[in-house]
Amino acid sequence: MGEYTLRCAGCGNLLIGGAASCPLDGGLPRTDYIERKFNPRKLPGIWSFIDWLPVDGWNPSTGASSVTYRSSGLAAELGLESLYISFSGYWPERGALMRTCSFKELEAAPTMQMLRDRKAGETLVVASAGNTARAFAEVCSITDQPLILFVPVSSLDRIWTTVEPGRVLVVGVKGDYADAIKLADVLSSRSGFRAEGGARNIARRDGMGTVLLDHVRRFNSLPNHYFQAIGSGTGGIAVWEASMRIIEDGRFGERLPRLQLAQNTPCAPVYNMWHGMGSEESDFDAYGCPEGMHDDVLFNRNPPYAVPGGVRDAVISSGGRIYGIDNSRAVSAQKLFEMSEGIDILPAASVAVAALVDAVESGFVENDDDILLNITGGGVKRLAEDHSRVKLKCDLTVGLRDSEDALSSIEEIFA
Structure with missing residues (x-):
């Protein structure tokens, strides 16, 4: 299946033992698959791309994929002849069956499969402001794998599943996403626990890269442009890496799609760094970030921007751009998309639509x-017509100052 070696995305150094970072330059790990040709398998969902996923097996109960289609409504509104939309969410009329309504399911399914393949018996630890936690909770409940979620208290209402919750423990964090990450990192460093890994998780990136692979499978070519709203920018890196694999195949194009990545201003670290404005945490605190954003899931204080193989390298290599989209433009873009395409979308996705309008x-x-627009989440209203949602309860609430006793209690629970 997905046989590979692991190399540094910066210097190309061979990495041993599933390393999360290159010891020479700190670069991101990147999968170098033995299979060089793009030949999707006759398997369901994301598993059809199993030759380019870092897994040994697959679970037929997980792995819903994004669905790519040629737009008529939004394309007509913008005067575009070849606009393609990748939809990650719930829209059964289009064949989209992600019940958590977010492309984070593309990360969760291969990550949990890779963890099962390793047979280490570890409990996964995930920090999230909403969508990622929801996706992992759904997948882990289906596969009966243990999971600990660290979620800011302000985001707890976003954590739900469409199945009966399994061995999932939800920790409410008194703070923002950055604080949730800090606590998750502390627990992950202890025996029996494994960090999800963020941008350094190869299963996460290669799973998200299937957005580009689905487009190539359906339309037999690489797009000229790729639009996506980003928090950390990992999705943009993933599509860049998938594009390089497609180009190496030689049958679908020779030029990288231009990455057109968008953030919600003023809480936009990647946008600020791209435009040379820095990204000091104190600057964002002055704006009250992430409160008041059109969608605060797009705010990440520490994105993988300058790391070798990170966002900066991806955008420069592709000749792309990074956009800053304010709330008013995002709101207008969301209304435009929903009116023209006939499906509700998550607020984050509207930031990408606004960037396309700007371009x-x-x-x-x-x-x-040829333009590929990634609608990273949608169909929540449509989901309500077919499925009920189970809100996950918060098992305990912690802050950075009183975390030690709580983390010790979690260790005891999962011992």
Whole structure:
């Protein structure tokens, strides 16, 4: 299946033992698959791309994939001839069956399969502001694997499943996403626990890269442009890496899609760094970040921007851009998409739509360019017609100052 070696995305150094970082330059680990040709398997969902996923097996009960289709409604509104939409969410009329309504399911399924393949018996630890936690809770409940979620208290209402919750422990964090990450890292360093890994998780990136693979499978070519809203930017890195594999195949194009990545201003670290404005935490605190954002899941204080193989390398290599989208433009874009395409979308996805509108109006894209727009979440209203949701209860609440006793209690529970 997905046989590979692991190399540094910066210097190309061979990495041993599933290393999360290169000892020479700190670069991201990248999978170098033995299979060089793009030949999707006759398997369901994301597992059809199993040759380019770092897993040995697959679970037929997980792994719903994104669905790519050629737009008519939004394309007509923007005067575009070849606009393609990748939809990750719940829209059965289009064949989209992600019940957590977010492309984070593309990360969760291969990550949990990779953990099962390793047979280490470890409990996964995930920090999230909402969508990622929901996706992992759903997948782990289906596969009966243990999971600990660290979620800011303000985001707890976003954590639900469409199945009966399994061995999932939810920890409410008195703070923001960065604080949740700190606590998750502390627990992950202890025996019996494994960190999800964020941008350094190869299963996460290669899972998200299937968005690009699905487009190539359906339309037999690479797009000229790729639009996505980002928090950390890991999705953009993933599509860049998948594009390089497709180019190496030689049958679907020779040029990388231009990465058009968008953040919600003013809480936009990647956008600020790209435009040379820095990203000091104190600056964001002055704006009250992430409160008041159109969607605060797009805020990550420590994105993998300058690391070798990170966001900066991906955008420069592809000749792309990074956009700053304020709330008013995101709201307008969300209304435009839902009216023209006929499905509800998550607020984060509307930031990508707004970036596309900006690119059209500024002339950065031509009306005959092949454009792939990643709608990273949607269909929550549509889901309610077919499925009920089970809200996960918060098992305990902790802050950075009183965390030690709580983490010790968690260790005892999972011992």
